[in-house]
Amino acid sequence: MNLSDLKYLYSQSGNVKQIRDLLSQQKDVKIHLKGLAGSQLSFYANALYNTQNQAHxxxxxxxxxxAxxxxxxxxxxxxxxxxxFPSSYKRPYQVEEIDNANVMLRTEVLTELNNNKNYLIVTYPEALREKVIDKQQLQQNALVINKNDSLSLDFINEVLFDYGFERVDFVSKPGEYAIRGGIxxxxxxxxxxxxxxxxxxDDVESIRxxxxxxxxxxxxxxxxxxxxNTQSANEQSDEYKRVSLIEYIQTPIIWAKSAAHLLEYLDESYDKxxxxxxxxxENSPLKHLPPEQLFVNKTEIEQLLAENSLIEYGLSAYFNYAVEFEINAEPQxxxxxxxxxxxxxxIHNTEKGYQSIFLADSLKQTERLEEIMEGIVQEPEFEGKEIRFKSLYITLAGGFIDKQLKIACYTDHELFNRYHRFHLRDKARTKAKEFSLKDLNSLQKGDYVTHIDHGVGKFSGLEKIEVNGKKQEAIRIIYANNDILYVSIHSLHKISKYTGKEGAPPRIDRLGSNHWKKAKQKAKSKVKEIAYDLIKLYAKRKASKGFAFSPDTYLQHELEASFLYEDTPDQYKATEDVKRDMEKPYPMDRLVCGDVGFGKTEVAIRAxxxxxxxxxxxxVLVPTTILALQHYKTFKKRLKDFPCTVDYINRFKTxxxxxxxxxxxxxxxVDILIGTHRIVGxxxxxxDLGLLIIDEEQ
Incomplete structure (x- = not known):
């Protein structure tokens, strides 16, 4: 059975067919799904979404x-x-607490709903309580620009200013714009x-x-x-008509765990x-709109819930005339x-005719479980018995056992007692080497910068220069002999802040000279020398005889699968590389680097x-007495369920x-000994020492 088969099974189930008929026959039907378990709700939602031409x-x-x-x-x-659809701020009328990233997400949702009505929209009470701009007004207040349109720069500048956009040198967040010459x-x-x-x-030549x-x-x-920003920038303005999200969507199918809980929250938050x-x-110099223009109240939402189709999936239904569906299921x-x-x-599931499905978002988790099961099935108590399950590469929040469809879905994080994180869209972007606007804003005149083609110079601020008859903003860098280089902001990726020996000022390069080119060539030669020495060293190491460790046993897989958190890609790669080296017939020498809290200790425990x-x-050699005790506790806790003796030695012991x-x-x-330099006494x-782990902590 694959994921498509599983979804099809739900789409053809008796419950879904009956609910589909009710939704088609009545535009304000009330349904109560009683007894849903784990992530079953998502399967019902998927089945109904594909057949109902409405937003959910x-x-x-x-x-x-x-989330x-x-x-x-x-x-x-x-x-x-x-x-x-998130909330834009934590408390009413606290403009300084507005989350611009969330405001952008809210506006994106409203814009998408203008283009296509049939979406699944997920929200929560704090977000629903805030009214949104009316759909017609949003369309009227949107500036549409097409390639090859004829528009004057003055017109665009005026419109953006009227929209409340801030003119800056470089845009870095929503609500900003910059004009440089014809750009x-x-x-x-x-x-x-x-x-x-x-x-x-006045012609739009390109849009990127x-x-x-x-x-x-x-x-x-x-x-x-x-x-x-129609959500919060105009909080003091009454020029916009505002409606609830439900009214904006227009006749959606509403899903709520508890309408009673929602209405109770809206009542309390409206009073606040x-x-x-x-x-x-009384106290603020700003003019604020009254709550009825900014927030929905209990009566409004109660009326909208009554007018639209509502599916509740909690313990009880708010409307006593709701059609109830008893779902015979239980959590994993x-x-x-x-x-x-x-x-x-x-084994019992197979005997009862149930299909067992293991849900994991990574191949390694599936392989670990398969190898653990292969080890267990060879034990005497399982002799002659067959362990059957199907693996699907998908992660869900909760497993469940559906007794009506005879399906048992098990999630990897619940099975292995691991923390399951949700993922929301992250607005933060970082790039290690590139010169960002943040770096640019933090630079002071006289700071050293490096241009990839011209070398080290001094930052001399921003300057407007004329290029092909148009004014443009550029970065000014001063080189030796007061030579000046102007760098367009489109070439920011070629510049980086200078990093070198602390306290020693760098040599300023001269434009047009070969010094920078020679310096880069010299650095390349040094790298080659170091590489040669390393190759020579590792050739000797490879020629030495070492102990080749055996491939992973099912206990090893069980240990790794029991890790509380999901492995990061780097953590998984480091673990696999270390174990692969250990299985080779020559001594291993591997360096594992990472910041605090990035999982280096877990890699060491597995090795x-x-x-x-x-x-x-x-x-395990550590630099401090305190760290020895900390590592002892960590190793002891992780290995407590496995046949492994951990001890430590430091000055705290008599x-x-x-x-x-x-x-x-x-x-x-003693299998694992942890300590400071005392362990090399x-x-x-x-x-029979087989592995030395050094925690440098530097």
Whole structure:
């Protein structure tokens, strides 16, 4: 069974067919899905979305629940069909607490709904309480620019100013625009990236999307829509008509876990908004609109819930005349990493005619489970029994057992007791080497910068220069002999802030000289020399005889799968590289680098356990006494369910305790010893040392 088969199974289920008929026959039907478990809701939503020519609005209990639901729907229906509608601020009338990234997401949703009505929109009470601009007014207040249009720069400047956009040198966030000669950069509230419009006279010659950090182009477009911040920038203005999100969508199918909880929250938050408004009216010099123009109240939403189709999936229905569907299901059972218990359940599922499905978003998790099951099935108690399950490469928030369809879905994070993170769109973008606007704004005149082609010079500020008869902003860099280089902002990627030996000023290069070219060539030669020495060193190491560790056992897979968090790609790669080196017949020498909290210790624990599994001992050398104790606790906690003895030695232990530890170490009764330089003392004897781990912490 693949994912399409599973979705088809739900689309053809009796419950879905009946609900589909009710929604088609009545525009304000009330339905109660009682007993949904795990991520079952998403399968029902997917089945109904594909047959109903309407938008679906999901109102979760809070932002976290909304985020998990959003991810489930994106995985089942497709990201292109799902929108997330967040709140723009935390408290009413607190303009300084507005989240511009969320304002942009809200405006994007409204713009998308103008173009296509049939979306799945996920939101939560805090976001729903804020009214939005009326659809007709949003269309009237949008500036549409097409390639080859005839528009004057003065007209665009005037319109953007009227929209409340701020004119800046370089755009960096929504609501900003910049004009340099015949180039206009604008960051609309309806788009994730800003646009660069190039004019030839009054004709729009080209429109390009560009990266806000590097200022480099991403791709060409033929048409853009510039939308102002209609959500919060006009909080003091009553020129806009505002409506609830439900009214804006127009006759959506509404999904809510609890309409009663939603209405209770809206009632309380509306009362708080009225209190804050009264205080602001007396103490604030700004004119604020009354709550009824900015926020929805309980009565409004209650009326809209009554007028539209509503599907509730909580414990009880708000409307007592709702048609109830009893869903015979239960959440995924808790196994507490007891894979023998899980294996028994899989066998029972097969005997009862259930299909067992393992949901994981990575191949490595599936392989780990398969190898663990292969190890278990060889044990005497499982002899002659078959463990069956199908793996699907998809992640969902919660597993479930559907007794009506005889399907048992198990998620990898619940099975392995790992933390499952939700993913919301991140507006932050960073690029390690490129010169960003943040760097540019932080530069002072006289700071050293490096141009990839011309070398080291001094930053001398921004200057407007004339290029082909048009004024443009450029970065001014001074080189030796007071030579000046102007760098267009379109070439920001060629500049970086100078980094060198602290306290020693660099040599300023001369434009047109060969010094910079020679310096780059010299650096390349040095790199080649270092590479040659390293190759020579590792050739000797490869020729040496070492111990080749065995391939991973099912215990190794069980340890790695039991990690609380999902491995990062780098963490997974580092682990695989280390283990691959350990399995080779020559000594391993590998450096694992990473910032604090990036999972280096977990990589070390996995490598250490692999050595212990082959009856070898491990020494962990750390720089401080405190760190020795911390690592001991970490190793001990991670390996407590496995046949592995961990001990440590430092000055906190008495002489008697140290002697006892060293005695066990010599006898081979201690598998992993953690300590400072004390563990390399002459009196420290290992029975069979196989791996040395050094935590440099530098």
């Amino acid at each position: 609005l999901f109102i979760a209990q809070d932002k976290e629940e909304a 998990y639901l959003l991810n489930d729907l994106e995985n089942l229906v497709g990201k292109e069909h799902v929108l997330f 206009v950069d604008v960051f609309s509230f309806a788009n994730e990236n800003p646009y660069r419009i190039e004019f030839f006279g 999307m560009f990266d806000v950090v590097s200022q480099t182009s991403i791709g060409d477009v033929n048409k853009i829509t510039v939308v102002p 908004a009225k209190e804050i408004f009264e205080r602001k009216k 059972h808790s196994f507490n990493k007891n894979f023998h218990l899980f294996a028994q359940e899989l 250490a356990f692999k050595a212990v599994a082959d009856n070898k001992q491990v020494a 002489s008697k305790q140290q002697k006892e530890t060293l005695k066990k170490l010599k006898e081979g009764k 002459k009196d420290v004897e290992f029975n």
